[in-house]
Amino acid sequence: MVSMTENPASVVDENSFTVRRSIRINAPVEKVWQAITQPEYISRWFGRTVLDGVGVGAAGTMTFSDYGSIPLRVEEWDEPRRVAYRWNNDDALGSLPEQVQEKGSTVFTFTLDEVDGGTQLDVIETGFENTSAPLENLESHRTGWNEELDKLVALVERDTTKGDA
Template sequence: MTDNQASVIDEAAFTVRRSIHIAAPLEKVWSAVTEPEHISRWFGRVALDGSGAGAKGTITFPDYGAVPLMVEAVDAPRMVSYRWGNDAVAPLPDAVDDHSTVFTFTLEEVAGGTQLTVAETGFDRTSDPAANMADHAEGWVSELDKLVALLEGSGGGA
């Protein structure tokens, strides 16, 4: 399995970023980060009311519960952005609230696979920016390592 670096926190920009290499074709990684049935295999159980920008739904984690989720933007197969309302202050039924953050997956075809970068922004609007950035930085390591294991390992891929 590919060995990737940890997330980086930019406290001044209230951003968490992580870039990883996945030894899988771009199309396979794209499916894994955009199709609910594939996202559900490595991240959280995703349900959306459609596809493309504006689609709304939830992402559910076993130990956390349902989090509102909305597709912000799509530029297939290079970029997809999601907004999620996961701040402890007020998880509203609508993902677009005052405490939501946005995470963007950017994909680039590189030698031997795909470079995937996630950048999550908007922590300045959360109840505890420093703690939330630290939690999400750790979370992106755990979740994206699961994605790498799925796509590179014997987990069947996306």
């Protein structure tokens, strides 16, 4: 059995209110792009994702068993290099609204680069200063990116060795 690529953990920068993680995936850029942009593929490693289209402005939800449905919107789309999503993640607003709100939301951006034998994927999530508990949210999302991106690596690498997309 092929073992999953080991990657460094997420890092929090409290001065810029960001969480970052850089990982390597032993798969072509095209496969990784599918995994981070196609709702049916995202749903296999992250939250159950539904979008009403493709590209900038596409909106929908990401649903987690522990949190419920979170509004999500595509903010940037540069296939197959970069995609950014804005999502609500601050329940200090009361119940989460059905559409993405600027206040209490953050943006996570995936950037892909081809490297020898695979793909370098960088994620940066920004905007935590706009949430009700910036430091708590930074730490929560740092942990989340470690868990979710490890699932992404395992899934994409397994699919690549099997020849699936």
